[in-house]
Amino acid sequence: MDLNIPSFLRNQGIKASYQRIRIYEYLMNNRTHPTVAEIYNALITDIPSLSKTTVYNTLNLFVEKVLVEEVTIEGSEMRYDIKDPKGHGHFKCTQCHRIFDVPIQIEKIFTEELSEFQVQAQFVHFVGICPDCLKKNS
Amino acid sequence: MDLNIPSFLRNQGIKASYQRIRIYEYLMNNRTHPTVAEIYNALITDIPSLSKTTVYNTLNLFVEKVLVEEVTIEGSEMRYDIKDPKGHGHFKCTQCHRIFDVPIQIEKIFTEELSEFQVQAQFVHFVGICPDCLKKNS
DNA sequence: TTTCATCTTGGACTCATTACAAGTTTATCA
């Protein structure tokens, strides 16, 4: 499923600048929920003129156009994730600080009390210790 | 269940200073998930010497001692909530910006894939429009 | 190639939070 990023972006009503293509491509290839600083540091060697503001602008645009989702989880920096139409939760390991994807049964979360609310988005996340770190500890 | 806050704090290993008592009391009486600024502004008339740093220090201490929980939900300011041993989720209304408590069936969220992880905490939140605002809109 | 809208850039700025050092309170004990 070899995605052509430039035409994909244009289909979403986004002008496919070089910076935007490279940022989207980075998110596709690095499903680690990177921060702005991580994205910027990864691309700056290839794109020496890149500005942090452009990374912010581009991510905000992608979020607005629903190509990308913000992941708010423990810590002071926002993280970014390619939009998953199915939706999934996250698990943050307190030892290695990695963030794992967790499949979620969204329907099961809804409770009676929410019936009067119009829910537009839902977020689930866990904090704890991942299997790798549990092994290392023992 | 008329709680004696000073002795409650001492039981938790926390010295019951006047500031700490008033901040805890405020959180007990205002289950609105207030920000630091809201707590500070509410108490500054009663305690003119109160410092914002004290509010930060106190809340961080309460979080460490598990008397209070941080609520991270949309927006740049941290919010605080008296610790609920049962646990509950939150719903943020995009129109009136209120944050509602939502009872959650935590067990139902757990998926097969989490079985190898040691989960220490879980967070669920929703974003959408609350019943009051839905009525106003129609 | 000219034009005009859109993008990118970097530096200034904002604002929530933390760090720090000096002053205050409180508990303990001579």
Place this chain on the structure above:
DNA sequence: TGATAAACTTGTAATGAGTCCAAGATGAAA
């Protein structure tokens, strides 16, 4: 009492993620 020290509070300065803005670059259309 008074002395001593630990813990707490306070105000100011510093940090740092994110935004604003104005000037320059890009690129599609005519």
